[in-house]
Structures are given as C-alpha cells and as structure tokens.
Amino acid sequence: MLLFHLLGLCGQRPDAFGPLPGTEQAWKALTAVQQRAAADLDVVLMHPQVGTWLAGTLRMLKDVARPRAPLWSETGWLYALIFAAAVRAGLPIRTRVPVRDGAVLLPTLGLVSAGHDSSCDVAEAEVRGGRATVTFEDRQVVLPADPSRDGPGWWALRRMEAQAGGERIEVWLDDIDPYRDLADAITPDRLTPDSVARWSALFGEAWQILCERWPAYARCVAAGLKSISPLPIDPEANVIRSASTADAFGAVLLEQPVDSSMLAVTVVHEMQHVLLGGLLRMIPLHTADDGRRFYAPWRDDPRPLSGLHQGAYAFLGMSELWRRLYESSTGPDTRSLGFEFAYARRQTGMAMRVLSRSPALTGIGHRFVEGMVDHLRVMNAVRLPVELERAAWLAVASHRTVWRLRNVTVEPESVARLTGDWLAGRAPGSEPVRARLTDAGTYPGVHRATVIRQQIARDATVPTVDCTAWAAGYTDPGDHHWWSELALGLADRRLPGWHAMLRDPSLVREVFVAARAAGANPDPVGVAVWLGGLGSA
Amino acid sequence: MDDLSGDVQSDLIDLTEISMDDLRQCDPRIFAESLDRILQQIEKPRFNLGTGPPGQRID
Numbered sequence: 001m002l003l004f005h006l007l008g009l010c011g012q013r014p015d016a017f018g019p020l021p022g023t024e025q026a027w028k029a030l031t032a033v034q035q036r037a038a039a040d041l042d043v044v045l046m047h048p049q050v051g052t053w054l055a056g057t058l059r060m061l062k063d064v065a066r067p068r069a070p071l072w073s074e075t076g077w078l079y080a081l082i083f084a085a086a087v088r089a090g091l092p093i094r095t096r097v098p099v100r101d102g103a104v105l106l107p108t109l110g111l112v113s114a115g116h117d118s119s120c121d122v123a124e125a126e127v128r129g130g131r132a133t134v135t136f137e138d139r140q141v142v143l144p145a146d147p148s149r150d151g152p153g154w155w156a157l158r159r160m161e162a163q164a165g166g167e168r169i170e171v172w173l174d175d176i177d178p179y180r181d182l183a184d185a186i187t188p189d190r191l192t193p194d195s196v197a198r199w200s201a202l203f204g205e206a207w208q209i210l211c212e213r214w215p216a217y218a219r220c221v222a223a224g225l226k227s228i229s230p231l232p233i234d235p236e237a238n239v240i241r242s243a244s245t246a247d248a249f250g251a252v253l254l255e256q257p258v259d260s261s262m263l264a265v266t267v268v269h270e271m272q273h274v275l276l277g278g279l280l281r282m283i284p285l286h287t288a289d290d291g292r293r294f295y296a297p298w299r300d301d302p303r304p305l306s307g308l309h310q311g312a313y314a315f316l317g318m319s320e321l322w323r324r325l326y327e328s329s330t331g332p333d334t335r336s337l338g339f340e341f342a343y344a345r346r347q348t349g350m351a352m353r354v355l356s357r358s359p360a361l362t363g364i365g366h367r368f369v370e371g372m373v374d375h376l377r378v379m380n381a382v383r384l385p386v387e388l389e390r391a392a393w394l395a396v397a398s399h400r401t402v403w404r405l406r407n408v409t410v411e412p413e414s415v416a417r418l419t420g421d422w423l424a425g426r427a428p429g430s431e432p433v434r435a436r437l438t439d440a441g442t443y444p445g446v447h448r449a450t451v452i453r454q455q456i457a458r459d460a461t462v463p464t465v466d467c468t469a470w471a472a473g474y475t476d477p478g479d480h481h482w483w484s485e486l487a488l489g490l491a492d493r494r495l496p497g498w499h500a501m502l503r504d505p506s507l508v509r510e511v512f513v514a515a516r517a518a519g520a521n522p523d524p525v526g527v528a529v530w531l532g533g534l535g536s537a
Numbered sequence: 538m539d540d541l542s543g544d545v546q547s548d549l550i551d552l553t554e555i556s557m558d559d560l561r562q563c564d565p566r567i568f569a570e571s572l573d574r575i576l577q578q579i580e581k582p583r584f585n586l587g588t589g590p591p592g593q594r595i596d
Contacts, residue, residue, distance in 0.1 A: 001552060001572050002579070004560050031558040038556075055579045064580050182584045244585045246578065273585040281578060282547035310585060364545060 002054050003030075003045070003078075009061045010075055016061075018072025019122050020079055020096050029082045029095060037089030044085045047107045048227050048251030052179040053077055055247035068184055073098040073121065077105075083125045084109050087132045087143065094126045097134070100178060101187055104134055109147045111155040111176040111188060114139055155190060160200050160228070162207035167218050169207055172227040173199055174251075180229040181253065182245045191230060198256065199230065205260030206267060213324040214268075217317070221271050224278075226250035244270050246277035261333075265321055265340075272317040276310055285309065285365035286358075293437050294354050295403055297347035297396055300443040302407055305360050309369075312351035316372055319344040323379055335388065335460050336453070342384050342392035343449060345376075350396065352376055391452050391462040394488060398448035401484045401505050406440035408506040418507075418534075419514040422527065428534045433507060445481055477513045486524060497528030507531060549574065 007030075010016035011023045021029070034041050044050060057074045059065035067074050076098040084106035086093040097104050102118035104125070105111050114120065114136040124135040132143040141153035148156050158173040173196065178185035191199070210218040231241050231253050240262060243253040252270040257263045279285070286305055293302030296311050303311070322341035329337050355361075356369050411434035421428050455463045476482070487505055490498035501508055508528045515522040550571040552560065565572075 001550075001560075001568055002575065004557065005572055005576070008565075027557070027561065031556065031561075034557055055582065058576070058579055059582075062580065183582065241586075246583050270585070277583070277585075281575065282549050283545065284574075306583070310583070314585070367545075 002058060006054065006058055006061065006075070006078075009058070013061075016072065017076050018070060020072060020076040020098065026078055026082075029079070029093070033082050033085045033089075033091065033093070037085055037091050040088040040091075041082075041085040043088065044081055044107050048248035049174065049177045049179040050081060050107050052181075052183065052245065052248045052251075053081075056179070056183055056185075065183070069100060070121075073100060074185075079125070080104055081107055083127075086127050087147070090127065090130055092127055094124070094128070096122050097125045099123050099136065100185065102136075103188070105177050105179075107177065108157065108172075109143075110157045112141050112143070113153050113155065114141075115153055155188070158191075158196060160203050162204040164204075164208040165211035165215060165218075167207075167211045167215065167222055169218075169222040169225070171203075171225055174227050174229045177229075179248075180227070180251070182243060183247075189230075189232065195230075195256075199228075202257065202260050202263050203228075206263035209260060209264040209325070210267070210321075213264075213328060214321055217268065217271075217321075220275070221267060224250055224274060225252070225267065225271060227252070229253045231255040240266065242266050242270055244273045244277070246281065249274060249278050249281075261325060265318055265325075268317045268321045269314045272314040273310060276313045279368075280306075283364055284362055285368055286362065287360045290360065292360075295350075295400065295407075297350045297399055300403065300406070301439045301441060302437050305355070305358055308351055309355055312348055312355055313372065315344055315348040315351070316375060319348050319379055320375070323382060327382075332460070335385075336456050338384055338388040339391050339452065339456055339462075341382075342388045343395050345379055346392050346396045348376055349380065350400075387462045390492075391456070394463075394492070395447070395449035395452055397491060397502060398484055398488055401487045401502060402443060402445075402447075402480050405480045405483055405505050405509065406443065407438055408435050408504075409438050410435045410507050410510045415507075415510045415514050418511050418531070419518065422511060422515055422522070422530060423518055423520060428531055430534075433504070433534065435506065443480075448484075477509060483509055483524075490525065490528070495525075497525045497532060500528045500531040500534070504531070504534075507534075 007023060007027060010026070016023055017026065056065060057077075060067045060071055060074055079095050080097045083093060083095055083097055087106060087109060099114070099118065099121050102114040102116065103111050104123055112134040118136055120137040126133050134141050134143070139153065144151040144154055147154070148159065150156050155176050157176060159170055160173045161168070161170045173191070174180045175191045176188040178187070180186070207218070210221060227250060229251065231243075233255055240257050241255040244251065252267070252274065254263075254266060254270070257266060286309065289304050289306065293304060294308050296303040296308050298311055298315065319341060322337060322344050326334065326337040326341045352369075352373060356373055361369060414433045414435070417431065418428055418433070452463055455461060483505055487498070487501035489495075491502050508524065508531055511531065512522050512524050512527045515527070548571070550568045552568070555563075
C-alpha cells in the first residue's frame with residue numbers, strides 16, 4: 001500500500017526518478033518481477049531496511065523530511081530493490097540503479113562498490129545468462145555466484161546463526177545498508193572479521209540464555225527479529241546504546257554489549273518495542289496525543305502516553321527476563337541480577353499505574369494493558385531479599401524526586417500564597433496547588449541506580465542513603481542532588497516530612513526559597529513537615 | 538507473554554492476495570482509509586532510543 005502510494009506520488013512529479021527510468025517503467029518492472037518471482041520480491045519488500053527507505057522517502061516526497069542526496073536517488077532505490085529480487089530469482093533483467101558514495105546496496109544481498117571515490121551516480125544493472133553484473137563508469141562488478149560471500153567489489157550482507165535447545169535463529173548482521181539507521185541514509189561501516197566473530201559468539205551465547213531461560217519468548221524472537229545493525233562503540237562511555245524504529249519491523253540497532261546476558265536483555269527490550277510498534281501499525285491502542293505528558297521512570301523528560309506505553313511494555317519484557325535470570329542464578333552475580341529485577345519491576349509498576357488508568361486507551365488498548373497488568377501481578381508475587389527491594393526503592397525514589405525537581409514548576413501564585421501562610425504561622429491553605437510540567441532535558445548528574453549497581457558489583461552490598469548532605473547545610477536551590485538526598489534520607493527512615501518531600505519536592509523547595517527570600521530562616525525539613533497534609537493540584 | 542485471544546482484528550485492509558498490478562486497477566477509495574491511517578504514523582515517526590545498561594534507558 002505504501003509502495004503503491006509512493007509510485008502514485010512519483011507519477012505526479014516528472015523529475016521523480018531523475019536520470020533513471022520513469023514511473024511507468026518502475027510500475028512495469030515491479031509488476032513483472034512480482035509476476036515471475038513473487039516470493040523473492042516478498043523477501044526483499046519485507047526486509048526491515050526497505051521499510052526505513054520507504055517511510056523516509058515518502059516523508060521526503062511529502063516535504064516532511066529533507067533528502068540529503070537528490071530526491072531521485074532516494075526514490076530510485078526502488079530499482080535497486082527490484083534488481084535485488086531479480087538477482088535472487090535469477091530472473092533476466094536490465095535496469096539502471098542509483099549509486100550513492102560509489103556503491104549500490106542490494107537489499108538482502110550486499111553492497112556493490114565501484115572501488116574508489118566515484119562520481120558516477122547511476123550504474124547499469126543486469127542479470128543475463130545466470131550472471132548478475134553492476135557496471136559503473138569504469139568498472140564492472142560481477143556478483144559472486146554465492147552472494148553470501150565477499151568478492152571483488154562485493155560486500156555480502158552478513159548473517160548470524162545460532163541454535164540452542166532445539167530453537168534456531170538467523171539474523172542479518174548489517175553493517176552496510178544505508179537504511180540500517182533510524183531514518184537518514186548512512187555510509188557503510190564494515191566490521192572487521194574479529195568484530196564479526198565477537199558478535200557471533202555473543203549472539204550465540206545470548207541465544208542460549210534466551211532459549212534456556214525463556215523458551216516461549218525465544219520462539220517469538222526467532223520469528224520476529226530479522227536484523228541487527230551494530231552501532232559504533234564509544235570506548236569512553238560506560239553505556240550501551242540500542243534503538244529501533246516502527247518503520248523497520250524486525251530490525252534493531254545495538255552497540256556491542258559487554259556480555260551475553262546484557263545482549264539477551266537488550267534483545268528482549270528492543271523486541272518488545274518491535275512487537276508493540278508492529279501492533280500499533282495495525283490496531284490503535286490509544287486515542288490521539290492530547291498533549292499531556294507523564295513521568296516515565298527511565299526517562300529524564302516528560303513523555304506522551306504512547307511513549308510511556310512503549311517503555312512500560314519494553315520494561316515488562318525486560319523485568320521478566322531479569323526475573324528468570326535471577327531465579328536461576330547461583331553465582332556471584334545473583335545479587336546484581338536480583339537488583340536489576342527488583343528495579344525494573346518497580347519501574348514497570350510505576351508506569352503501569354498511570355497507563356492502566358488512562359482515559360486515552362481504546363477498548364482494545366484497555367485489554368492489552370490489562371494483560372500487562374496481569375503479567376506484572378505475577379512478577380510482583382516474587383519475593384526478594386529486603387535489601388534488594390530497598391535498593392530498588394532507593395533507585396526509583398531518587399529518580400522520581402530528581403525528575404520532579406527538574407520538570408515540575410509550581411506556579412508563582414501558589415508559592416506566594418503558601419509562603420504567606422508559612423510566614424504568618426498559619427496552616428497551609430486548602431486551595432489546590434497549581435504546577436506545570438517543563439522539560440529540563442537530560443539529567444547531567446549520575447543517577448542513583450548507577451551508584452547502586454557499581455557498589456553491588458564491587459562488594460555485593462547495598463548502599464545506604466547519605467543523610468549527612470542535608471545535615472551539612474543547604475547551599476544552592478538548584479542542587480537537585482541535595483534536595484533528593486534530603487527526601488530519601490527522610491523517607492528511608494520515615495522521619496517527619498518525608499511524605500511531602502517525596503510527593504512534592506518542588507513545592508517544598510519553592511516555599512523554602514521564597515521564605516528565605518522574605519528574610520526568614522526556615523528549616524527545609526520544617527517546611528516539609530508543615531506541607532505534610534496538603535493536597536496538590 | 539501470553540497471547541491475546543484470537544478475536545482481535547485490525548481495521549486495515551488486507552492486501553495479501555492482491556498483486557501490484559491488481560492494486561493499480563482498484564478504486565483507490567477502497568484502501569484510502571487504511572492508507573491514511575498508516576501515513577499518519579509514517580509522518581510522525583517514532584524511534585525507540587536507549588542509552589545505558591537496561592534500566593537506564595530513555596525509551
């Protein structure tokens with residue numbers, strides 16, 4: 001349907017295919033290949049990266065996105081797609097294909113290269129007598145009889161295979177397709193043989209973990225995961241990046257993780273995104289975005305409901321795998337695994353409380369979320385050591401407190417009114433407190449979860465809350481860490497004022513700051529205690 | 538994850554058995570609604586981005 005629409009849009013533009021054959025020829029070539037090699041064309045059309053190309057090109061044709069190359073070279077990749085299907089089927093064909101950065105990518109097959117900095121932007125592509133060739137200005141490349149192997153001017157699209165517990169999986173390890181990224185076309189970044197070997201080994205181990213610990217989900221991954229595109233490793237950062245887009249069903253982008261457990265968890269996480277993204281293409285689970293934003297325990301910024309749902313679903317899957325890894329663990333990693341399970345479970349639960357009550361869910365959306373709630377209920381019945389639950393609580397409470405301090409701004413009228421009450425020695429008035437959400441962006445500090453992970457990994461202990469920060473005195477109203485430590489210190493020991501500090505840290509801070517500005521000498525804990533019985537808007 | 542029971546159907550038109558040639562002969566109004574729904578999603582793409590160990594992501 002989208003391909004049909006793309007050709008329709010191209011038909012309205014005389015320049016749609018530039019120097020390549022025009023729209024009518026594109027139609028004829030496409031229908032001819034479909035008539036004679038439907039199965040091979042289907043394989044190519046269903047390749048995730050073709051989805052990225054198709055969606056991106058449609059956005060360009062509708063002026064929603066800007067092409068980085070001449071538009072015809074984007075639309076004209078349709079001919080590379082048709083040629084790829086013909087090569088797969090051994091179908092005679094002769095056509096012209098766009099050249100980008102001296103190369104032509106044939107989806108599901110590989111990359112044909114002119115071999116040098118080539119200025120040519122069109123190549124002749126032909127299958128004749130069982131032989132496939134791509135001819136640039138000054139070089140002809142003959143595709144290998146077995147295109148899964150590299151050859152002169154040819155980089156094969158690599159494949160990873162793994163088998164465990166009777167389950168087999170094959171995925172592309174894509175380091176060449178220009179549409180392997182989230183949207184815009186990118187250049188190839190060929191992995192070294194050592195890197196490919198490392199990826200294959202990790203993937204095999206991760207697959208074994210998945211098949212042993214969660215075989216039902218492994219079958220889902222085997223059916224749905226089609227392509228992994230490696231992201232460059234950042235050697236200075238102790239983070240792992242991953243990504244996916246609804247435009248490319250079955251594809252994920254991954255930075256090589258440090259171990260196979262991390263890879264397995266990340267695959268589950270991204271697979272959950274892929275699944276929900278595919279479902280949302282077909283069935284609406286929410287009504288249109290009404291502009292409301294929500295707290296997501298894994299984000300520094302406010303999120304729309306759809307984003308909260310995606311995250312909650314991904315974390316639900318991740319929590320389940322952490323649970324299974326924890327319950328089957330007997331070694332030194334047990335406490336770390338227990339923390340990850342406890343933490344992910346709490347994060348999921350917080351998001352589900354908002355999601356399950358949302359009026360923006362459709363009828364089917366409610367059914368879907370009820371299923372998520374049922375799954376979470378099963379996980380919540382798993383008992384964990386008290387110190388791990390406490391560590392998870394600390395991580396979640398810290399994140400939420402910092403988030404509210406950074407993103408919730410109490411309206412000045414509410415601050416002024418309550419400050420006046422405080423200065424006059426009155427109880428806080430019962431008028432609703434007005435506040436609004438802002439977007440403070442990425443948190444520049446270190447989240448408590450990171451500190452907890454490091455300590456558990458180092459000596460298997462759970463860190464205590466450092467209450468000395470607030471005992472040492474207040475210095476800066478913008479010091480979110482100070483206010484967060486105060487909140488956690490009070491809450492961890494259920495000291496007076498803890499409830500207001502956790503519920504509305506921004507309000508406590510703003511009233512405290514305003515009272516000081518008015519010449520008083522308030523105690524932040526005293527302000528929190530005073531605000532204790534207040535309801536917030 | 539448990540499967541949902543099989544009584545959930547998509548409103549999108551099913552073009553599985555229709556060739557590109559047949560599609561070209563069709564009255565486009567037949568699939569206009571489905572196309573419009575998908576195009577709305579295409580025009581507002583959603584990316585899932587993660588940084589950090591699982592649990593420190595930015596979904």
